[in-house]
Amino acid sequence: MTDNEIALLDELISDVGNRRCRPGTLAFYLTKLERLGRYLARAADPPPGNVVIWRGLSRLTVIELGAEIGAAGNVGLKAGEDLTRRRTRHRGRTLTDRLADGTVDPERRS
Incomplete structure (x- = not known):
């Protein structure tokens, strides 16, 4: 496991249900990985399988x-960009244009 993966597992998965293993060991992080795969790690549960x-x-x-993309700053709107002026897939027209000519109902929730 890389240092980034270990840091993410430490941030995402709590240590509460991981009493069987010493912190910092491979078994400790493998249990965290299993819990990320929806394994409950209860005392009576059988060991997780390959799918988990x-x-x-x-x-x-x-x-x-996602963390790498977010850290690089390649997400969200560009500086000075207005969300309503972004081009949509609706025939190349902007949301503002569609609101102006009535083809979109602003009260409708999708």
Whole structure:
């Protein structure tokens, strides 16, 4: 596991249900990864299977990519950009244009 993955697991998953393992060990972080994959880690639960570990790894990878993109600053609006003037997929017209000609109901909630 990388340092980023360990830091994300420490931030996302609490240590409350992880009493069987010493903190900082591979088993400790593997249990956190399993819990990210929806394993409950209760005393009477059988060991997690491959699917649970795969779900945890998949979720951790997506979260790590999102954290890297967010840290790079490549998200959100550009400086000075107005959200209503962004082009939409509705025939290339802006939301403001569609509101002006009545093709969009501003009271409708989707």
